[in-house]
Amino acid sequence: MNRRLLTLVVMVITVSFMVGSSLCYSAEPIKIAGIFALTGRAAHIGTAQKDAVLLAIDEANQQGGINGRMLEMVMEDTESNPTKAVMALKKILESQDVVAIIGPTLTGTAMAMRGFIEKEKIPAFMHSGGDVILKAPLDKKDPNSMPKWTFKSPYKAADAMGKICQYMNKHGIKKIGFVYSNEGFGKDGLRNVKVQAPKYGVEIVAQEAFQPKDIDMTAQLTRINAKGVDAIIAWTVGPAMGIIAKNIKQLGIKAPLFECHGAGDPIFWKVAGESGEGVMMPSTKIVVGDQLPDSDIQKKKVLDYVKAYQTKFNREPGTMVAYGADAAFIIIDAIKKVGPDRAKIRDAIENTTGYVGISGIYNISPQDHNGLSMDDIVMIKATKGGWKLLD
Amino acid sequence: MENRKGFSLNISKGHNFIPIERKRTIESCLLLVNRMLLKQKDNLCFGILALVIVAIPMFVESKYYFIVLNVIGLNTIVVVGLNLLIGFAGQISLGHAAFYGLGSYFSGILTVNYGFPMWPAMLVGMLATGAVAYLIGYPSLKLRGHYLVMATLGFGIIINILMGELEQFTGGHDGLMGIPPLTIGGLAFDNDLKNFYLIWSFVFFFMLAARNLLNSRVGRALRAIHGSEVAANSLGINTADYKVKVFVLSAMFASVSGSLYAHYITFISPSSYDFYYSIQVVTMVIVGGMGSLWGSLFGAGILTFISEALHIAEQYHIIAYGIFLCLVLVFLPEGIVVGIYNFFLKIKTRKAIIK
Numbered sequence: 001m002n003r004r005l006l007t008l009v010v011m012v013i014t015v016s017f018m019v020g021s022s023l024c025y026s027a028e029p030i031k032i033a034g035i036f037a038l039t040g041r042a043a044h045i046g047t048a049q050k051d052a053v054l055l056a057i058d059e060a061n062q063q064g065g066i067n068g069r070m071l072e073m074v075m076e077d078t079e080s081n082p083t084k085a086v087m088a089l090k091k092i093l094e095s096q097d098v099v100a101i102i103g104p105t106l107t108g109t110a111m112a113m114r115g116f117i118e119k120e121k122i123p124a125f126m127h128s129g130g131d132v133i134l135k136a137p138l139d140k141k142d143p144n145s146m147p148k149w150t151f152k153s154p155y156k157a158a159d160a161m162g163k164i165c166q167y168m169n170k171h172g173i174k175k176i177g178f179v180y181s182n183e184g185f186g187k188d189g190l191r192n193v194k195v196q197a198p199k200y201g202v203e204i205v206a207q208e209a210f211q212p213k214d215i216d217m218t219a220q221l222t223r224i225n226a227k228g229v230d231a232i233i234a235w236t237v238g239p240a241m242g243i244i245a246k247n248i249k250q251l252g253i254k255a256p257l258f259e260c261h262g263a264g265d266p267i268f269w270k271v272a273g274e275s276g277e278g279v280m281m282p283s284t285k286i287v288v289g290d291q292l293p294d295s296d297i298q299k300k301k302v303l304d305y306v307k308a309y310q311t312k313f314n315r316e317p318g319t320m321v322a323y324g325a326d327a328a329f330i331i332i333d334a335i336k337k338v339g340p341d342r343a344k345i346r347d348a349i350e351n352t353t354g355y356v357g358i359s360g361i362y363n364i365s366p367q368d369h370n371g372l373s374m375d376d377i378v379m380i381k382a383t384k385g386g387w388k389l390l391d
Numbered sequence: 392m393e394n395r396k397g398f399s400l401n402i403s404k405g406h407n408f409i410p411i412e413r414k415r416t417i418e419s420c421l422l423l424v425n426r427m428l429l430k431q432k433d434n435l436c437f438g439i440l441a442l443v444i445v446a447i448p449m450f451v452e453s454k455y456y457f458i459v460l461n462v463i464g465l466n467t468i469v470v471v472g473l474n475l476l477i478g479f480a481g482q483i484s485l486g487h488a489a490f491y492g493l494g495s496y497f498s499g500i501l502t503v504n505y506g507f508p509m510w511p512a513m514l515v516g517m518l519a520t521g522a523v524a525y526l527i528g529y530p531s532l533k534l535r536g537h538y539l540v541m542a543t544l545g546f547g548i549i550i551n552i553l554m555g556e557l558e559q560f561t562g563g564h565d566g567l568m569g570i571p572p573l574t575i576g577g578l579a580f581d582n583d584l585k586n587f588y589l590i591w592s593f594v595f596f597f598m599l600a601a602r603n604l605l606n607s608r609v610g611r612a613l614r615a616i617h618g619s620e621v622a623a624n625s626l627g628i629n630t631a632d633y634k635v636k637v638f639v640l641s642a643m644f645a646s647v648s649g650s651l652y653a654h655y656i657t658f659i660s661p662s663s664y665d666f667y668y669s670i671q672v673v674t675m676v677i678v679g680g681m682g683s684l685w686g687s688l689f690g691a692g693i694l695t696f697i698s699e700a701l702h703i704a705e706q707y708h709i710i711a712y713g714i715f716l717c718l719v720l721v722f723l724p725e726g727i728v729v730g731i732y733n734f735f736l737k738i739k740t741r742k743a744i745i746k
Contacts, residue, residue, distance in 0.1 A: 038706045047706070077702060082566075082663050086656060087458050087699065090583075094455040108660045111566050115657055132565045140503060140569045183555060184564025 029072035030065075030340045032057070032331060033098040035088050035113075036127075037105040040080025041238075044267055045320050046105040049127055050075065051313055052324030053102050059308065060332045066340075071332065078104050082112035089113050093120055099340045100331045102324070103127055107184060110152075114138075118149050123334075123346040125151045125327035127320075129262070130188060131158060134369050147369070149346055153327040154320075155284075155359060155372040160261035161192040162199070163282040163377045164233060167390070168258075169200035173231045177206040177224030177255075179217065179244065181236035186212075189235030189260065205229055212240065218247045225253050237262040242271025249275040256280060261377070265318025269385055279382045280390065284322040284359045288380055291389040302358050326357035330364075436685065437599060444591045448584060457583035459699055461655060464590040465648045466691035470675045471594075471601050471684065472644025477673070478682030479605070479613035480634045481620070482532065485669045486543030489550035490642040492664030493520045494649025499567045499659050500560050509573050513650040517643050524642030528635040535620075539638070547669050554661035566660030573654045586655045593651060594688075597644060601684055604640075613637060617682065678719050680726025689728050 034053050037046035057071045065071060074096045076088035085104050092098060100123045104110050107130030114133055117124045126133060134152055138145040168176065178193050180186035190207065197204055206227040208220035221244070224232060232255050234244045241263050248257055257279045259268075264283035269276055285292060289302035305325060309317045333355070334348035352371065355362040360376020379390040451457065469491055476482055497516025501507035507515075531542040555564045562568070572581040573589065580589045604610050615623040616630050624630050653659050671694070679690020697715055701708040723730030 039709050043706075075705070077706065077708070080662070082658070082660055083462065083652075083656065087455070087462065090458045091455040091699075094453040106662075108564070108566060108662045111568060111660065112656060112658045115568070130565060136565070136568060138569065187555075187558075187564065 027065075027069045029070040030335060031072050031074050031096050031098045032328075033089075033092045033096070033101045033103075034073045034075045035078055035085065035092070035101060035103040036075070037080040037109065038075075038077040040078070042080045042105050044265075045127075045262075046078075046080075046103075048265075048318055048321050049103065049105060049324030052309070052317070052321040053328040055305075055309055055312055056325050056328035056332065058312075066332070066336050069340075071335075073102075074098060078106070078109045080106055080109065082108050085109035085113050086116060089116055093122070098122070099335065099342055100125070100345055102327045102331065107133065110150075111136075114147060114150055118147055121149060122342050123149050123151070123331070123349055125153055125331055125349070127153055127323045127327065129154055129157055129185065131156050131370075151327075151349055151364065151369045153323040153330075153359065153370075155261075155374075155377060156370060157188055157261070158192045158196065159372070159374040160282045160377060161189065161196045162374050163379060164258050164280075165193075165196045165200040165202050166374070167280075167379050168202050168231060173202065173256075175203050175205045175228065175230050177208070177227060177229040177232045178204050179208045179210065179220050179224060179232060179234050181212045181240055182209040183212050185237060185260075186235050189233075193233065193235075210236075210240070212236070212238065214240065215243060216247065217244050218251060221247050221251055221253065225251065225255070229255050231256050231258060233258045235260050239271050241268055242273065242276065245272040245279055246275040262320065264380055264387060265320060266316050267318065268382065272382075276382045277384070280379060281382075282377045283319045283380045283387070284376075285378055286317055286322040286358050287319055287387045288378065288389040297356055298358065298360070301356055305358055322358040326359050326362065329357060330355060330362065433602070433685075437595070437602075440595060440598070440688075444588075444595060448587065454583045457587050459695065461583065461586055461590050463692045463695045464587075464594045465652050465655075466672065466675060466695055467594050467688050468597050468648035468651075469645045469672050470679065470687040470691045471597055472641035473672055474676045474679070474681065474684070474687045475601060475604070475613070475637050475644075476641040477676050478680075479610070479617050480637045481617050482539045482634060482638065483537065483673065484543040484638070484641070485540055485666070485673065486527075486545075486547035486550075487641075487645050487672050488664045488666065488668035489543075489547040490520050490524065490645035491649040491652070491668065492550060492554060492659075492661075493523065494646030495653040495659045495664070496554060496561060496567070496649075497646070498650040498653045499570045503567060503570055504560065509571065509654065513647065516650050517646045520646035521639045521643045524639045525635065528638040532634045532638065533631050543669075544666075547666060551661055551665055554664065561661075564661060566658055568658045570653050570657045570659065572657065573651075580654070590651055590655070593647065597647075598684060598688070605684065609633065609636075674716065678716070678726055680729035683726060683728050686726050686728040690726065693727065 034050060036050045037043060038050065053073060057073055060066070061070050074092055076092055078085035078088055101117065102125050104113060105127050107128040110126045110128035110133045115138065118138060133150060134147065137143050138147060176197070178190065180189050186209070193204060206224040206229060208224055210217050210220055232248070234241070234257060237260065241259055245257060259279055259281040261282045263281045264287050272279070285298055285302050286306060289299065289306050292299040292302065306317055309321065330349060330352055331345065334345045338344035338348045350364055350366055352362050352364045360372045362371040364371035380387045381390055447460070469487060473484065473487055476484055494516045497519060498509070498512050501512035501515060502509055527542050527546055528539065531538040554561050572579050574580070580586050612623065612628045612633050615626065615628055616633060620630050675690035675694050676687065678694055679688070680686030698712055701711045704711050719727065725733060
């Protein structure tokens with residue numbers, strides 16, 4: 001009798017396991033590819049964006065996934081190298097059934113992947129700073145061959161520069177010096193400042209370049225200071241951000257320093273130390289969420305996300321985290337609306353209007369595969385190891 | 392003593408599942424393969440390589456494996472050329488990324504900006520790169536010692552900066568896009584499989600050319616230089632002249648590979664041709680085995696493959712890759728192919744001595 005009961009219990013357990021597991025397996029996860037620069041020169045940005053995307057996917061899964069199906073991110077590393085990025089893309093497309101791509105981090109890798117993404121017809125939400133991935137036609141001879149499947153989540157670099165010039169205009173800064181790192185990002189900044197500054201009545205009286213790995217910029221800054229500038233803009237990411245801030249303090253230059261839209265990150269304080277005090281920069285709202293006015297419709301979303309980020313990773317998010325999170329949220333929303341179908345997801349992303357994200361309000365259209373405007377950017381000031389929102 | 396002997400005998404009886412005769416055959420087979428790979432007269436190896444190239448697409452379907460194989464092929468061409476320089480002329484170049492890049496940019500700029508036909512553009516790139524290499528090699532190879540390393544190191548960095556600065560031609564740091572795929576007649580090499588055949592035909596041809604070169608009078612002179620430069624000089628070999636020639640040749644190899652890369656990926660930007668790439672190809676030469684033609688193929692193959700396979704370790708793959716390189720350099724300092732050959736040779740000699 002006892003033995004029979006035992007057999008029965010074992011059988012019931014076995015059957016329930018089988019039913020349970022088959023139920024789980026019947027809903028296969030929906031896969032999204034995440035291709036980031038996890039190693040190489042942009043590793044600190046790529047890793048932050050990877051975490052941001054993971055967090056967004058976790059949140060969606062905790063709310064029950066999409067129609068009972070969980071989301072899963074398949075991750076690959078571009079090593080900050082274009083060839084490796086294309087290899088990573090092909091690896092994912094061949095081995096996994098993914099519905100969309102998030103990333104890559106750098107403009108060079110994004111440009112290399114773009115042609116293959118358009119050929120494969122898979123929607124890709126990229127994080128690259130350069131606007132060229134949306135502006136350059138796919139075929140040089142045909143100016144109308146614009147990318148159809150490529151989107152980008154960070155706001156346009158031109159708008160970030162515009163925001164600085166607008167702020168200068170408001171605060172009576174007329175003459176500026178521009179110092180930039182002599183590589184893609186810095187030169188892009190130079191092109192943008194030449195267009196944006198005249199719009200706001202700001203005059204560039206000095207421009208100086210340095211090499212990205214230089215360890216001292218006092219020569220360039222002295223020359224700029226000699227022209228009697230009201231402010232200095234430094235366009236670079238990495239250790240140079242801190243070196244410039246330190247050099248300015250050492251030289252006793254009184255003109256305020258503005259840095260690029262990638263500076264609003266905890267790494268800035270690591271490289272600049274105390275000299276970082278008072279440096280101003282454009283940023284996403286993620287670093288100053290608690291200072292936003294209550295009327296700001298992004299405030300709740302930003303604060304919720306920052307809280308979740310801090311609990312999960314136990315560190316402060318930087319400005320770049322917002323881009324990864326928004327790309328993930330918009331894609332997840334699109335999948336919720338139209339299901340896991342590449343072409344439908346693409347159309348859904350393209351029709352995203354008035355989406356309240358963390359970087360700003362996205363109004364994506366066939367003409368604008370980015371959808372952010374200058375109003376989504378805020379000016380912040382580095383104060384006491386944190387950030388202060390400027391008006 | 393007696394006891395210990397008996398004990399060890401028991402162990403070997405208990406655990407040796409492969410009969411000694413068969414073990415010997417396996418060893419001698421491996422030795423034969425190694426000897427085949429090391430000898431310069433190796434028609435059989437080329438036959439096998441040709442067969443493998445033809446047969447691989449029957450077993451491989453994934454585009455990903457093809458792109459890995461294609462990158463291996465592109466690297467092999469560069470490494471074969473570089474191995475001629477390092478393994479035979481005894482000179483190191485740290486500027487091969489620049490020659491690789493020059494090939495890419497000549498092909499890219501001439502076809503995209505000026506509407507040049509593709510094959511002549513590739514040829515122009517090859518000749519121009521050769522000319523540039525001559526200009527660098529001629530003065531620096533006349534000097535004794537490693538002056539070429541310095542010259543190529545600087546040259547590589549200069550070219551990399553120029554790629555970013557000459558925006559009106561190169562597209563600057565945003566890169567040059569829309570490079571057309573190569574065509575022969577009506578056949579366009581526009582997918583991974585077609586490019587596989589194209590690139591590996593080039594690999595086959597270039598390896599054959601290198602083999603023939605090494606078996607010729609020039610090859611013998613080069614090996615003499617590698618053995619002892621002074622002795623070679625005293626035998627009437629114009630060592631400086633030969634070194635310049637082999638340097639120019641190896642630059643041309645890299646240039647052709649670069650052109651193939653540009654037409655395959657259809658997008659080029661300066662970050663593909665940085666100093667790191669130069670180091671990478673030198674490492675491939677060393678890991679494969681300096682002065683070993685087949686070692687070049689193995690070096691390029693193993694390192695490209697390992698760096699991809701280690702991606703399962705996520706962000707730690709770079710560390711794993713470094714450990715792998717250290718292990719190879721510590722335990723097989725002559726390179727994988729030569730090292731394994733020497734290892735078997737050692738075992739064989741030891742056995743002969745024991746007998």
